Amino acid sequence: MAVSVDEAVSTVPARDRPRPTRRLGGRGRSLVEVALLTVLAVLMLFPVLWMIETSIKENRDVYAVPAEFFGFTVTMEHFKDVFVGPDGGRSALSVAFLNSAVVAGVSTLLATVLGVPAAWAYSRFAVKARKDQLFFILSTRFMPPVVVVIPIFLMYRQVGLIDSKLGLILIYTAFNVPFTIWMMKGFVDEVPAEYEDAAMLDGYTRLQAFRRFTLPLLVPGIAATAVFALIFSWNEFVFAIFLTSSDSVRTAPPAIAGLIGGTTTDWGLVAAASVVFALPVLVFAYLVRKHLVAGVTLGAVRR
Amino acid sequence: MGTVAAHGLCKSFGKVQALDGVTLDVPDGSFFVVLGPSGAGKTTTLRAIAGLEKLDAGSVHLDGRDATGDAPAARDLAMVFQNYALYPRHTAYENIASPLRARRRSSSEIAAAVERMSNLLHIDRLLQRRPAQLSGGEMQRVALARALVRSPRAFLMDEPLTNLDLKLRVEMRTELTRIHRSLGATFVYVTNDQVEALSMADQVAVLKEGTVQQVGTPTEVYERPANRWVAGFVGSPPISLLACRAEGDRLVGAQGWTLPRPRWSTAENGRELLLGLRAEDLSVEQRGNTSLSGELYGLEPLGDRTVVDVRVGTEMLKVKARPTVAGTPGERLHVTVDLDRAHLFDADTGLSLSRAGR
Ligand SMILES: Nc1ncnc2c1ncn2[C@@H]1O[C@H](COP(=O)(O)OP(=O)(O)O)[C@@H](O)[C@H]1O
Ligand SMILES: [Mg+2]
Numbered sequence: 001m002a003v004s005v006d007e008a009v010s011t012v013p014a015r016d017r018p019r020p021t022r023r024l025g026g027r028g029r030s031l032v033e034v035a036l037l038t039v040l041a042v043l044m045l046f047p048v049l050w051m052i053e054t055s056i057k058e059n060r061d062v063y064a065v066p067a068e069f070f071g072f073t074v075t076m077e078h079f080k081d082v083f084v085g086p087d088g089g090r091s092a093l094s095v096a097f098l099n100s101a102v103v104a105g106v107s108t109l110l111a112t113v114l115g116v117p118a119a120w121a122y123s124r125f126a127v128k129a130r131k132d133q134l135f136f137i138l139s140t141r142f143m144p145p146v147v148v149v150i151p152i153f154l155m156y157r158q159v160g161l162i163d164s165k166l167g168l169i170l171i172y173t174a175f176n177v178p179f180t181i182w183m184m185k186g187f188v189d190e191v192p193a194e195y196e197d198a199a200m201l202d203g204y205t206r207l208q209a210f211r212r213f214t215l216p217l218l219v220p221g222i223a224a225t226a227v228f229a230l231i232f233s234w235n236e237f238v239f240a241i242f243l244t245s246s247d248s249v250r251t252a253p254p255a256i257a258g259l260i261g262g263t264t265t266d267w268g269l270v271a272a273a274s275v276v277f278a279l280p281v282l283v284f285a286y287l288v289r290k291h292l293v294a295g296v297t298l299g300a301v302r303r
Numbered sequence: 304m305g306t307v308a309a310h311g312l313c314k315s316f317g318k319v320q321a322l323d324g325v326t327l328d329v330p331d332g333s334f335f336v337v338l339g340p341s342g343a344g345k346t347t348t349l350r351a352i353a354g355l356e357k358l359d360a361g362s363v364h365l366d367g368r369d370a371t372g373d374a375p376a377a378r379d380l381a382m383v384f385q386n387y388a389l390y391p392r393h394t395a396y397e398n399i400a401s402p403l404r405a406r407r408r409s410s411s412e413i414a415a416a417v418e419r420m421s422n423l424l425h426i427d428r429l430l431q432r433r434p435a436q437l438s439g440g441e442m443q444r445v446a447l448a449r450a451l452v453r454s455p456r457a458f459l460m461d462e463p464l465t466n467l468d469l470k471l472r473v474e475m476r477t478e479l480t481r482i483h484r485s486l487g488a489t490f491v492y493v494t495n496d497q498v499e500a501l502s503m504a505d506q507v508a509v510l511k512e513g514t515v516q517q518v519g520t521p522t523e524v525y526e527r528p529a530n531r532w533v534a535g536f537v538g539s540p541p542i543s544l545l546a547c548r549a550e551g552d553r554l555v556g557a558q559g560w561t562l563p564r565p566r567w568s569t570a571e572n573g574r575e576l577l578l579g580l581r582a583e584d585l586s587v588e589q590r591g592n593t594s595l596s597g598e599l600y601g602l603e604p605l606g607d608r609t610v611v612d613v614r615v616g617t618e619m620l621k622v623k624a625r626p627t628v629a630g631t632p633g634e635r636l637h638v639t640v641d642l643d644r645a646h647l648f649d650a651d652t653g654l655s656l657s658r659a660g661r
Contacts, residue, residue, distance in 0.1 A: 126357070192388065194384055194386070194388035195388055195390055195391075197350075197353075197355050197375070197382075197384070197388065198382070198384060198388040198389075198390070198401075198449075199390075199401070199405075200354075200355070200374070200375035200376055201353055201355075201375050201376070201380060201381060201382045201402075202376075202401045202402040202404075202405045202449075203376045203402055203405030203406050204376060204405050205374070205376060206374075208405075213390055216392055217391070217392065
C-alpha cells in the first residue's frame with residue numbers, strides 16, 4: 001500500500017481513518033479461513049505458550065509426563081531467581097539484562113545520531129559518487145557476523161576492546177549505521193527538499209532548516225529504524241558470546257544460553273529469563289506501532 | 304534598494320543544460336517577468352538567484368554586490384515556490400510568521416505583521432488551519448503572505464498563479480500589481496502565461512531552453528519580437544508565419560501569392576523569409592490591394608471576437624474578425640494585410656529582419 005508522507009505523518013490518529021473494507025463483504029471470515037488461521041496460530045504460538053507455561057511451573061511439573069497444560073501450581077519463583085541471586089544479592093542474569101539494555105540502547109542511539117544526518121546528506125546533496133558510496137556502505141552488511149567475528153576478535157584483543165561493553169557497543173553501532181543510513185535515506189527522499197529551501201529563504205541556516213522543518217517529519221521513520229536497530233542489538237548472539245566472557249560484561253543472549261548445559265538445567269529459570277528477555281522489545285514495538293507501520297510501508301514504497 | 308543582476312548563469316543537470324548563459328538585469332523597484340514554456344529553465348533561474356542552486360558558471364549581484372557564493376539566508380530575498388512549499392506541520396499563521404521568527408522578532412511584532420498580511424490577502428479566517436486543510440488558492444495566498452510579511456531586497460515568485468482557476472487568477476493578477484505598486488519593491492516573477500507577462504510586467508525576459516531570447520517592455524516584445532520563436536510564443540492567437548522570398552519590390556510567397564514588399568525590410572533579393580502576421584493585423588474585409596486569397600477553414604468564436612482560420616495553399620492564417628462574421632468552410636475569401644505592421648524573419652536563423660525602431 002502506498003502511503004504519502006502527509007498521510008503517514010498526518011495528525012489524524014490512525015484509528016480514525018477509514019479501514020479498508022474486507023474482501024469477504026463484512027460477513028467476517030469463512031470457516032475455512034478460521035480453521036487455517038487457528039492451525040497457523042497454534043503452530044506459531046505454541047513455543048511461546050510453552051515458554052510462558054514453563055516459566056510459571058514448579059520444577060517437578062516441568063518434567064511431568066504426560067505434560068500438564070492446565071491445573072499445575074503457579075509459581076513466581078523462577079522470575080524471582082532471574083533477578084535475585086542465591087545469596088540474596090543481584091543475580092548474574094539481572095546484570096546481563098542491564099548490560100543488554102546499555103549496549104543495545106547506546107549502540108542504537110549512536111547509530112541513529114550518526115545515520116540520520118548521513119542519510120539526509122546522501123539524500124540532499126550532490127555527493128561525489130553517491131551510488132558507489134551507498135553501495136560500499138551497504139556492502140559492509142553483506143557478511144553475517146559469524147564470518148567476521150574471528151578477525152574482529154583478533155583486532156579487539158590487540159586494542160584491548162575484548163570483554164568490554166564499549167567493544168560491543170562499537171561493533172553493534174558499526175552494524176547498525178549502514179542499515180540506518182539506507183532505511184533513513186528512503187524516508188528523507190520522501191520529504192520534499194523545498195521545505196528546507198523555503199526555510200533557508202526565511203532566514204534559517206541549512207542545519208536549522210533541517211532540524212526545525214525536516215526532522216519532525218522524519219520521526220516515524222526514525223522510530224521504525226531505531227526499533228529495528230534495537231532489536232538487532234538486543235538479540236545479537238554471535239559477537240556477544242565471542243567477544244565477552246566475564247559476567248559483569250556479558251549481555252543477556254549468551255547469559256541465557258549459558259544456563260543450558262552442565263549436569264542439570266533449570267528449565268524454569270531459562271523460560272523465565274527468556275520471557276523477561278522477550279518483553280522489552282514487544283513493549284517497545286507496541287508503543288511505537290503506529291510509527292512503525294507508517295514507517296515500514298513508507299520505506300518500502302520507493303519512487 | 305533592490306537590484307538583481309544575474310550574469311551568464313550556466314547550470315546543467317547531468318545531460319540537461321537547464322541554463323545556458325542566462326543574463327538578467329532587474330532594476331530596482333521593477334516588476335520583472337521571466338516568461339517561457341515549461342522546462343525553459345525559469346525555476347532554475349530563480350533558484351540560482353536565491354542561492355539554492357550551485358552554478359556551473361555565472362554570477363549573481365544583489366544591489367551591486369557580488370552575492371554568488373552567499374548562503375540563501377544572507378541574500379535577503381523572499382521566494383514564493385511553484386508548489387508553495389508550505390510547512391505541513393505548521394498552521395497558516397506559523398507559516399507566515401516563519402521569516403520573522405527566523406529573525407527573532409518579538410511576538411507582538413509578529414502578530415501585528417501577520418495580521419496586516421492576512422487582511423491584505425483576505426486570509427484572516429484561515430490562520431489556524433494547516434496547509435492540508437487549505438484549497439490551492441488559499442495555500443497560494445498563504446505562500447504569498449509568507450513572502451510579503453517582511454521587506455526583503457527583492458521578491459522571487461515562481462508561477463504563483465499557475466495553479467489557480469481562471470477567475471481567481473485574473474483577480475490575483477490585479478491584486479499583485481497593486482501590491483507591487485504599493486510596496487515599490489523589486490519583483491522577479493516567473494510565468495509561462497504570456498497574458499500574465501504582458502499585463503503585469505514592466506520588463507519581460509523571454510526564456511527558451513536555458514537562453515534568453517529577448518528582454519524588453521511588454522510592448523517591445525509583442526510589437527518587435529527578436530525572432531520567430533518569440534513571435535510565436537507571445538500573442539494569442541499565435542502569429543501566422545508564411546514562407547516567402549524577396550524579389551525586387553515584391554514578396555513572393557511559397558504558396559504563389561505576391562504582396563508589395565514593405566519599405567522597411569532589409570532583406571536582399573532571393574533570401575528565404577518568413578512573413579509574420581498577427582491576427583489583429585489581418586482582416587477578412589476587403590480593402591486596398593494588399594490582400595491574400597485563400598479559403599475558409601474554420602471559425603473559432605471567442606465571444607468578443609471570432610478567429611477565422613484561412614487556408615492559403617497549405618499554410619494557415621489566423622485572422623481576427625468581428626463576432627458576427629459568418630461563412631462556410633471551403634468558401635473563398637480575401638484577407639487584407641496591414642503590411643506596415645507585418646514582421647519578417649530570416650527563414651534559416653529565425654532572426655527578425657524588421658528594422659529596429661519601426
Ligand atoms: N533537480 C533537477 N534535476 C534534474 N533536472 C532538472 C532539475 N531541475 C530542473 N531540471 C531540468 O532542467 C530544465 C529546466 O527546468 P526548470 O528550471 O524547472 O524549468 P521551468 O521552471 O521553466 O519549467 C528541465 O529540463 C528540467 O527537467
Ligand atoms: Mg518551473
